Amino acid sequence: MTTQSRKPEWPLWEVFIRGQHGLNHRHVGSLHAPDAEAAIRHARDVYTRRNEGVSIWVVEARHIAASSPSDKGPLFEPSESKVYRHPTFYDIPDEAGPM
């Protein structure tokens, strides 16, 4: 497998679709397109052929900053020990009524 490309490719875009009114846009995949306008058009064809969306966001993949797998510990472990952030931590007597 070669790894050197000869000609520049269309940039890679990440596609986010709002499935229904009231929901967040969700990442569904990626595609190549020369510009944002074409990326939305391609996203329509590639990711919403069966009524999957009511709105599309595209963002060029190079603009996305991501945490790295090695940051998983420092980023997420602190919250593991903070059980008091969850409602189930508190033992409320039944007599207090619905809460």
Next chain:
Amino acid sequence: MYAQMVTSEAADDSPEARAFQARIDAGEKIEPKDWMPEAYRRTLIRQIGQHAHSEIVGQLPEGNWITRAPTLERKAILLAKVQDEAGHGLYLYCAAETLGVSRDDLTEDLLSGRMKYSSIFNYPTLTWADMGAVGWLVDGAAIMNQVPLQRTSYGPYARAMVRICKEESFHQRQGYDIMLKMCRGTPAQKRMAQDAMNRFWYPALMMFGPSDKDSVHSAQSMAWRIKINTNDELRQKFVDETVPQAEFLGLAIPDTDLRWNEERGHYDFSEPDWTEFYDVIKGNGPCNVERMTARRKAWDDGAWVREGLLAHARKKAGKVAAE
């Protein structure tokens, strides 16, 4: 199966590789930025790439019938199906690209013959009944393989398979619907359906790849969970599900040795001609040259569009920056 005989490389025995295997054994998904053995990465590029190429080349045998569909409705359905195949190819190319290979490299590796696509697409589609046989048998065989791959260890591949499987069921059902219509039609139409069945049965069985006893790459791929079932398991499952469907259509399976084996709880059936399979893989099938010529022409003819739109986008971006 759309990926046949993918060469799997052996895993090394480093502590990282052992930890990696432990993650897979625990059912964790591997994501693009996670550490992975080079052999896993390269094997997956080959497998996903071959799968993607099969979806793209797979448009050609059916594309042949878009302008010849018997009704406007059938034409719209076939067009939608072929468009889905393009979409499936695109989902899979994107999954492969997360492993650090570029789209153009994958395309060029297909066009130069370094990468393969499924043997099935090197057979011609001679009559309208072939659209039925392809949807029913070829997509049916693909589903057998693709459904378990939704649980494969590589996250982007698994997610692409989920999308694909959702759409694939339409493909198989529209194919069966064509067969049903023809089998309930005139005697000539039924003969046409039987002829398509006769030509596609063994090539469909070949899609699962060589027999387990000759399949050298399975063990490592199965340990990595990029292959979930063996070739023979899937082939048997396909035969068991397809025979009753053929009986319902009133079509004969072109295998005089096909019979229900009470003891095994499965159908016994004849293996395809593996010499033919290896010959098709090597490039000597009825349509290999035609398929590759069509792909090369599409790639070359599209070059000015790819370059032109990129130049236009850069010019526009330059204007915005200058304002």
